[in-house]
Structures are given as C-alpha cells and as structure tokens.
Amino acid sequence: MRKPENHILVIFGASGDLTKRKLIPALADLHKQQLLPDRFAVLGLGRTQLSNDDFREKMKEGASEFSSKEGGSIDDFLNKLHYYSFNTKERAEYAGFREKLEDLDAEVGSGSNFIFYLATPPSMYSLVPQFLADQGLNKNEKGFRRLIVEKPFGDNLESAQKLNADLLEFFNEEQIYRIDHYLGKETVQNLLVTRFSNGIFEPLWNRNFIHHVEVTSSEDIGVGSRGSYYEESGAMRDMVQNHLLLLSSLVAMEPPTLVNAESIRNEIVKVLQSLRPIPKDEVDEYVIRGQYVSSKMRGKDVKGYREEDGVDPKSRRETFVAMKFFIDNWRWAGVPFYIRTGKMLPTRVTEIVIHFQPTPHHLFSDDQAIIRQQNQLVIRIQPDEGLLLKFGMKVPGAGFRVQDVNMDFHYSELADSYLPSAYERLLLDCMLGDPTLYSRGDAVEAAWKFIDPILKAWEEQPCIKVHGYPAGTWGPEVSDDLIEGNMTWRYPCKNLTDGLYCEL
Incomplete structure (x- = not known):
C-alpha cells in the first residue's frame, strides 16, 4: 500500500478520551505497519496544560492499552507527538497556534500539508473552521488542507443544513471528511x-x-x-x-x-x-x-x-x-x-x-415451522466478523425431513490476516485523500x-x-x-x- 504524503495531523481536543482510546492507538498501529509518511507529526491541541513529555506519556498509555496490532516499538512514533495549549474558543489565540504549526512544519519538513481533526464538542464544529480560515489555514495553495468532523453532525435537519453551510463557507466539500466509524x-x-x-x-x-x-x-x-x-x-x-x-x-x-x-x-x-x-x-x-x-x-x-x-x-x-x-x-x-x-x-x-x-411450494414437509423457513445470508459486522449462509438440507434417515444448516466464514480463520480498526482505516484514507468511506x-x-x-x-x-x-x-x-x-x-x-x- 502506498504511503501518504508528508503532513501534520492536528487534533483539536487532544486531551480527551477519543484521542487516547481511538486516534493515537490507530496511528500507532499505522506506524507499526510503516504506513505513516516519512516526515509526519501529530500536534495535539487543548486547554489542558501539558508538556510534550506529559502528552506523550498519556498517549503511550492509550497506545499500549488500545492498539490492535501486536509487536513493534512505538518509541519513534511517540517522538512524533507534540502538544500546544491554548483556548480554542478564542479567535485571538489562533495567531499563536499558527506560528507554532508553521514552526513545527519547518522542523518536520511536512510541506505545509495539514489535516485538522475536530475531536471536540459539536459546538466547536462551526467555530474552528472559521478561526482557521482567519489565519489562512483553510487554503490548499501551499499544501493540502483537510478537515475531519466527528459525529454528531447536527441534531436535526435544520442544524445539519446550517452546519454544512458553515463548513462550506470556509472549506470546499472535497476538503471535508465527515467520519462515521461504522x-x-x-x-x-x-x-x-x-x-x-x-x-x-x-x-x-x-x-x-x-x-x-x-x-x-x-x-x-x-x-x-x-x-x-x-x-x-x-x-x-x-x-x-x-x-x-x-x-x-x-x-x-x-x-x-x-x-x-x-x-x-x-x-x-x-x-x-x-x-x-x-x-x-x-x-x-x-x-x-x-x-x-x-x-x-x-x-x-x-x-x-x-x-x-x-x-x-x-x-x-x-x-x-x-x-x-x-x-x-x-x-x-x-x-x-x-x-x-x-x-x-x-x-x-x-x-x-x-x-x-x-x-413457492412445500414438497418436503407439512410442518408449518419448516414451511416458514427461508434462506438467510447473515453478514456479521462486529464482533466475530464473518458471513453465514443458512439453507435447508435433508436429515439422514427415512423420509424428507428438512433441517437448516450453516455455511460460514470467519475473518479469524485467516491466520495471516490483520483486521485493522475502523479509525485506523479511516485515518489512513484521509491521509491518502480518499473520501470513499466518509459521509x-x-x-x-x-x-x-x-x-x-x-x-x-x-x-x-x-x-x-x-x-x-x-x-x-x-x-x-x-x-x-x-x-x-x-x-x-x-x-x-x-x-x-x-x-x-x-x-x-
């Protein structure tokens, strides 16, 4: 699989549970598979005061507990994590954030490519894009700029339409990735x-x-x-x-x-x-x-x-x-x-x-329970992922008594296969610029x-x-x-x- 372009992943709300339990473990798994860019960094943002070392230690706990792929050292990955504390609700503080981001970009050599992940309360979904645009961080001129928005995306039709309009005022539809982990x-x-x-x-x-x-x-x-x-x-x-x-x-x-x-x-x-x-x-x-x-x-x-x-x-x-x-x-x-x-x-x-x-006929039984039987295809999404097909077969012995039997497949039976987590797959897709699995x-x-x-x-x-x-x-x-x-x-x-x- 091809590697994404060099970039910085900026996570708003990085001190929250989603970052520790889902995002950082998924990134750690991508690192173990050597699927992250050569020049890559994560910049966590939040109001909580944390040093880079504090942030890395906290995220190390999350990666150790929640990552899916076993083996491999993540020490090199943890060194790619950085943290910057500021009030994301205050427009005036975004100038300092922009300077921090530009300094990190120059240090890493990420080519001014930025992905902004809104792991924030929904009330911030309209504010952050506006404040990013104030600093010119929404334009694809120097490098790509992408915005990942978590659910819930509105709480009714009117609020969803307003949120779409607010986002599209500052970012193009091609830049917006509405995530649904399913x-x-x-x-x-x-x-x-x-x-x-x-x-x-x-x-x-x-x-x-x-x-x-x-x-x-x-x-x-x-x-x-x-x-x-x-x-x-x-x-x-x-x-x-x-x-x-x-x-x-x-x-x-x-x-x-x-x-x-x-x-x-x-x-x-x-x-x-x-x-x-x-x-x-x-x-x-x-x-x-x-x-x-x-x-x-x-x-x-x-x-x-x-x-x-x-x-x-x-x-x-x-x-x-x-x-x-x-x-x-x-x-x-x-x-x-x-x-x-x-x-x-x-x-x-x-x-x-x-x-x-x-x-359309009932040749083999007068039993109403058998007559009601239908073939079923069961597609298990989680857990015990796999597929099962149910169909009728003759029970051995005299007569034509019918019994449901199963033909199944489990992903766990693929000994050499690795089943990536949903966030792992979706983060990589956004890094590659592929919005297929986004809404x-x-x-x-x-x-x-x-x-x-x-x-x-x-x-x-x-x-x-x-x-x-x-x-x-x-x-x-x-x-x-x-x-x-x-x-x-x-x-x-x-x-x-x-x-x-x-x-x-």
Whole structure:
C-alpha cells in the first residue's frame, strides 16, 4: 500500500478520551505497519496544560492499552507527538497556534500539508473552521488542507443544513471528511465485494428474491457516565440517523460505475433520497421506541435508564428503536427493511440479515415451522466478523425431513490476516485523500430529512408510547409486531463464545 504524503495531523481536543482510546492507538498501529509518511507529526491541541513529555506519556498509555496490532516499538512514533495549549474558543489565540504549526512544519519538513481533526464538542464544529480560515489555514495553495468532523453532525435537519453551510463557507466539500466509524469496519466494506463480485448474489439482490432485510446493532451496556449526553441524543440520533441508515444504504445501493469515492457516494445518496417518508401521524405504526428498566443481567442487578447519573427521573428518551421502512425505487419496491438498535440488550452485536423469499411450494414437509423457513445470508459486522449462509438440507434417515444448516466464514480463520480498526482505516484514507468511506454533506441531509418527522412526532405527540423493557432482553416485545406475518427478528444469541459475544 502506498504511503501518504508528508503532513501534520492536528487534533483539536487532544486531551480527551477519543484521542487516547481511538486516534493515537490507530496511528500507532499505522506506524507499526510503516504506513505513516516519512516526515509526519501529530500536534495535539487543548486547554489542558501539558508538556510534550506529559502528552506523550498519556498517549503511550492509550497506545499500549488500545492498539490492535501486536509487536513493534512505538518509541519513534511517540517522538512524533507534540502538544500546544491554548483556548480554542478564542479567535485571538489562533495567531499563536499558527506560528507554532508553521514552526513545527519547518522542523518536520511536512510541506505545509495539514489535516485538522475536530475531536471536540459539536459546538466547536462551526467555530474552528472559521478561526482557521482567519489565519489562512483553510487554503490548499501551499499544501493540502483537510478537515475531519466527528459525529454528531447536527441534531436535526435544520442544524445539519446550517452546519454544512458553515463548513462550506470556509472549506470546499472535497476538503471535508465527515467520519462515521461504522464505514471503516472491514466487514462493512466487504459487503460491497460480496454483492458486486459474486455472480450468485447480484442476480438475487432485488424485490423478486428478497423477502425482507434486517439490520441489528445492539449493545450490552447502558449509558454509564454519558447520561447527560444521551438525554440530548437518544438512540435515534446516536445510532439510527447515521450508522444504521448508512448500513442499509450499502445493502440497497446500485452497482457504482467505478470503484471510487464519487461513484460509491453517489449511489448511497440515491438510496437515502429514495426512502419513503413516514408521515407524522403514522409514526407509531412504523417505529417502536423503548427504554430499559432495572433488572438482572448475568446474575447482577443493573439500574434502569432513569436511575442513571445525569438522567431525568421522568425521562422519555429512547434507549431502543425498532423501525420498518421502504425504499421506493425499482430494485426494492415493496421490500420492507427493518432496523433496530438498543442499549442493555443481551449482547453486543451488529449484523445484517438478508431474508430470501421462501420456495413457492412445500414438497418436503407439512410442518408449518419448516414451511416458514427461508434462506438467510447473515453478514456479521462486529464482533466475530464473518458471513453465514443458512439453507435447508435433508436429515439422514427415512423420509424428507428438512433441517437448516450453516455455511460460514470467519475473518479469524485467516491466520495471516490483520483486521485493522475502523479509525485506523479511516485515518489512513484521509491521509491518502480518499473520501470513499466518509459521509458526504448531501447524504447527511437526506438521512436527517427522513428522520426529522419521526423526532417531531415524538415531541408533539406525547401519546406515542415509550415501552419499557427489562435490561438484558431484546427490547420491547411489541417490536416483533413490526415484522409482517408470523415471523420475528433474528435472535443471534443461542450460543455465546467465552460468554462475551454470540457466535455467528
């Protein structure tokens, strides 16, 4: 793999948890693989007073604990870390920052190439680009200038549109990288290869052969210390608007004309623009929201959401969402998509399940359970990454009794393969100037346009229920009613591996 051009990665909010747990470990892993430029530096910024040595020691702890790739020394990498303390909210202090950056650029020889990473609260997303522009640090004249923006990207359609407008006032769309770490996962990218490189799948990937599509992303933890944040966000904003709609778009998109950023992102946008709107007066028919209540998980008492720190004791904020929606285009007309996400569910798992149409005859059994069986393709995003195909086979012996069997593949079976972390892949892509796995502005706005009426219905119609569900269960039982007929969600938890996650 080619190395990126020499540059400096500037991290705003470098004293925070994201930098220590995700960004620096990912960079350390790239260093171990010799994928960083020869002339490279990280400049961490924050209000906390730290020396370079203090910052390096703190980041060494993060790299040691959270990096993915084993072996290799990171001492040389740690020497590339620098820190500068200033008030990032004060326009006047950016002149001093610019001088520090230019001095470091001259010392490193990075060719005036800068990537600015906003690991800050969302309130800073509009301010920092403006202050960078004041110092001329937004222009691509001397070297490339790129801006990575973390989620949440707005909290409704209006705020997302305003944020896009604010960013585009100072940076071009080609310079803006809106990060969604789900798109950095290897299995998500493999979804495109599975679909478009295998002749056995693509002819079946449409309304004629697929009965419905299911996307699940569950967590087995609560909100923890993030109660006050979650009160503002909730599962719809935190997971559905970005992660799950993007996963659904990758399942549903048309083949891109080329394997490049523009072509792939064009097809994602077309899917999001084809989502059938859910009218505000029909939200309770298509969307179920829930909130976990106190219960026992693995023999231990756990608190309900309303008992968590920073949470309103009368909160109606959703910690679980299940939704049914349709994509109104030629390929998917009439095929329901079901997505669900929640906290305090039985296990941590993200997977896509393609449910194929049942056979049009019932030759081999009068058993209604067998008649309802459908072939399934399960694409496990995390953990236990891999693919599984379920199909019917004859049980040995007399008669024609049918049993589901599995044909599966696990990434862990590739002994010599290394599965990069999502941030590792996405940081390298930005360094290479490849925005394929980053969200484009029009895609973000299209997703919000679909979600906005649901959020407004919840605000304006308090009669729409928030269903309680005991921690450790798969959410409100009523969520099964979303799925047509006598089918239910796939519950992937028959077997646990080491008691930590469900086997694929």
